[in-house]
Amino acid sequence: MHLIALLLLTHTFVLSVFASPVVSEQQSLQVILSGHRPPGLPEYENGENPPAEDTEGWIDPRLNGGRFIDFTTKKFGEPLNVIISSLSDPFVLEEEGFRIYARSIGYFKECLGLHYGNIHEADLGDGLGRKEEHILFRQHYFPIFGSCWESLRGGHHFRAWRQNGTLANSGAWFIGASLEKDSSKNHKIEDDGYNLGRDWFVERAAMGSHWSGMWWRADVEWRTGLMPSGNKSINHGIPVDGRVAILTVHRL
Structure with missing residues (x-):
């Protein structure tokens, strides 16, 4: 046994x-x-984290099916790498006020009001689906025709969308900033142009600016994990570092 x-x-x-x-x-x-x-x-790859909850002044588009990459073509897009939080001065959150603020940090509307290039779309998860860019501004090199020079020689520019649908009515501005080549290169993005364009925008906002008798200065919070790092789904195959700058613009 x-x-x-x-x-x-x-x-x-x-x-x-x-x-x-x-x-x-x-x-x-x-x-x-x-x-x-x-x-x-892990569910997310390349440094991306699950959607952020309980954010102040903006709502993570991914909570409602959106994303931090716009739609430039059917397959590729450009990063939404700057957010102007709705905790900012109310004047900046309105379209006309935002345009004036953009002028203060060195941008202006397109040359002679004419649009060049594709119209980009973005889904901010606010219930409005993919919507066309609200604003496209270019670097303003000098008075009068300064943005026309940017169209020729290249420089900094950005597109902006406002998060204002019923599912996410934060009122924040989501911005895709980049640095592009001159017209002979068909305005393709410079190497590292998405990171460089974002940093140029942020540095000028944080440094302080003024226009038409109004003065502003922005506080900056850097966030990672909102979009993948690398070049996955990024237009032109240009890698990004995956960082997004959250700006709160104060009127002085």
């Missing part, structure tokens, strides 16, 4: 050691075939 009991215990131990890996492999195969992600693996 003792020998039989010992044999049964040995058999049970062997099964416990060698059975688990076999079951695990079968489960992994089922996961691969079904397309489901194995438990414990």
Whole structure:
């Protein structure tokens, strides 16, 4: 009897050691075939985190199916790398006030009011789906025709959308800023142009600015994890560092 009991215990131990890996492999195969992600693996890749909740002054578009990359083509887009929080001065949150503020940090409307290039769309998760850019401003090199010079020689520019739908009516401005090449290069983005364009916008906002008798200065919060880093889904295949600047613009 003792020998039989010992044999049964040995058999049970062997099964416990060698059975688990076999079951695990079968489960992994089922996961691969079904397309489901194995438990414990992260849902997001390339530095992106789950949608941010309880943010002040803006709402993460991903909570309602939006994203931090606009739609330049069917497959690719440009990063929405700056947010002007709705905690900012109310004047800046209105379209006309925002245009005046943009002038104070070195941008102006397009040359002679004429648009060049594609119209970009963005889904801010506010219930309005993909909507066309509200504003496109270019670097204003000098008075009168300063933005016309940008159209020729290249420089900084940005597109802006306001988050104002019923699902996310924050009133914040979502901005895609970049640095582009001259017209002979068909205004393609410079190497590292998305990061450089964002930084130029942010540096001037944080430094302080004025226009038409009004003065502003912005506080800056840097966020990571809102969009992937690298060049996944990014237009022209230009990598980004994945950082988004949250600006709160104060009127002085």
